[in-house]
Amino acid sequence: MVNIYYNFLLKSVTMKDRRDLIHKLFHLLFFMLYILLIYFSLRSFLFCNHSWYSWIGLGLAVFGLLFIIYSSYLRKKSSNNGNFSKEGIYSLIRHPEFLGHIIFIWGLLVLGYSFIALFLAIILTVFMIVAIFEEDRKNIKKFGESYKEYVEQIPRVNIIISVFKRLK
Numbered sequence: 047m048v049n050i051y052y053n054f055l056l057k058s059v060t061m062k063d064r065r066d067l068i069h070k071l072f073h074l075l076f077f078m079l080y081i082l083l084i085y086f087s088l089r090s091f092l093f094c095n096h097s098w099y100s101w102i103g104l105g106l107a108v109f110g111l112l113f114i115i116y117s118s119y120l121r122k123k124s125s126n127n128g129n130f131s132k133e134g135i136y137s138l139i140r141h142p143e144f145l146g147h148i149i150f151i152w153g154l155l156v157l158g159y160s161f162i163a164l165f166l167a168i169i170l171t172v173f174m175i176v177a178i179f180e181e182d183r184k185n186i187k188k189f190g191e192s193y194k195e196y197v198e199q200i201p202r203v204n205i206i207i208s209v210f211k212r213l214k
Contacts, residue, residue, distance in 0.1 A: 087103075088157075090160050090163070099156055104157050107149075107150050110150030113135075116134075117135055117145075130189055136200075139204065144203060147170075147174055155167040178202055178203065
């Protein structure tokens with residue numbers, strides 16, 4: 047029986063197929079952890095006494111969600127012509143959707159303020175950082191030199207550095 051699995055997983059499947067499978071499994075794990083974070087944060091917010099910082103967390107979460115939606119809209123608008131987006135928030139940072147997710151995740155942590163939420167927020171943030179580097183690697187392959195020039199000019203997610211560069 048083990049030999050059958052070995053032959054299927056290691057011999058008959060190409061390296062690209064294995065990478066795609068691992069990539070999909072990480073997406074599934076990320077999605078499940080994200081749902082758990084939302085559940086524990088909202089449960090804590092709705093059924094426990096919450097203070098002023100819970101409302102700050104709610105504000106951060108809503109801001110992060112709006113940031114994701116706006117960034118996604120800009121990306122989809124520019125991807126219709128086969129290019130990557132350089133307008134709007136993409137002129138300041140390369141990965142605004144990831145930044146929106148990170149803001150949303152940490153907003154949920156502040157909203158729910160539990161050790162489980164802290165643990166999940168750290169894991170999800172690490173996943174986001176890995177995904178950011180993976181996205182850059184894929185975009186360099188896909189878009190070539192134009193994306194390399196974009197990488198040299200625009201920071202990944204640090205919008206503060208980008209704003210200060212613009213002010214100089």
